[in-house]
Amino acid sequence: MKKDKLKSAIMKVALGYTVEEVTEEYDAKEGELKLIRRKETKKDVPPDLKAVKLLLDEGAADYAAMSDEELEKEKQRLLKMLKEE
Numbered sequence: 001m002k003k004d005k006l007k008s009a010i011m012k013v014a015l016g017y018t019v020e021e022v023t024e025e026y027d028a029k030e031g032e033l034k035l036i037r038r039k040e041t042k043k044d045v046p047p048d049l050k051a052v053k054l055l056l057d058e059g060a061a062d063y064a065a066m067s068d069e070e071l072e073k074e075k076q077r078l079l080k081m082l083k084e085e
Contacts, residue, residue, distance in 0.1 A: 007055075011081065014051035019043050 025037040066074065 007058075010051050010055055013045075013048045014055050015082070016047035017045050019045060 021041050023039045024035060026033045027036050
């Protein structure tokens with residue numbers, strides 16, 4: 001399970017992703033906090049080539065040992081993951 005989570009995290013970094021940041025400013029009046037300003041921004045994190053290389057190095061041995069059916073399953077899984085991103 002940890003290995004799958006690690007591969008998933010590396011895949012996310014290898015493909016790049018978007019992060020949403022929320023910044024809020026408050027003012028204290030009469031002992032109460034009041035929201036003055038709220039700013040939402042999206043930041044794109046570009047793909048990381050080191051993560052891509054790590055995935056390729058790690059997966060090379062795994063893919064060589066797979067049957068055609070296993071390779072097709074893996075292909076479909078990766079395509080689905082790309083569509084979700």
